[in-house]
Amino acid sequence: MLFKTLTLTAIIISFVSSAYACDHKKHACSSAKTIAKSKNSPHQSTKKISPFLIPSGMPHMTKLLKQQWNSQDLNLSNSQKQKLLVVRQTTMKAVKSIAPRIKGLQKTIVRKAMANETPEVLEPMVKKLAQLKAKATNVHIRCIYDTAKILTKAQLAHLSK
Numbered sequence: 001m002l003f004k005t006l007t008l009t010a011i012i013i014s015f016v017s018s019a020y021a022c023d024h025k026k027h028a029c030s031s032a033k034t035i036a037k038s039k040n041s042p043h044q045s046t047k048k049i050s051p052f053l054i055p056s057g058m059p060h061m062t063k064l065l066k067q068q069w070n071s072q073d074l075n076l077s078n079s080q081k082q083k084l085l086v087v088r089q090t091t092m093k094a095v096k097s098i099a100p101r102i103k104g105l106q107k108t109i110v111r112k113a114m115a116n117e118t119p120e121v122l123e124p125m126v127k128k129l130a131q132l133k134a135k136a137t138n139v140h141i142r143c144i145y146d147t148a149k150i151l152t153k154a155q156l157a158h159l160s161k
Helices: 003-022 031-040 061-067 078-114 119-150 153-159
Strands: none
Touching: 061 078, 061 119, 061 153, 078 119
């Protein structure tokens, strides 16, 4: 019931917002097209699916380091670089092994929910999705922790600028 209410609300909001964008003199509006698009492909989005439970707020340390790898301000030693490469490879391998399953499962859940599948059928899928996202998030947390152990306080401060 809640899902139907939220879906109806989204359609109404879409209709109202597109109505404001109309040319009122012609009384021809794209709101019907907008609703038709949302009905035909409600789960299609250009937004990238995050594999993490916490999609923002935690730094992607290996990405930041990659951008500043040879920075004189960061001043990474060869020993640090070797250790950081291991952390990056381990992290990327783990997340890349989980991410396709997360993306596929999330799309399946959305598709089935929009096809009016019962919550009882979707619940185990949602739980599995949560487990996979938790696993990816724990990999991310481990990466931050391991990276922080390798860097000096000054290097960490430089990265957080």
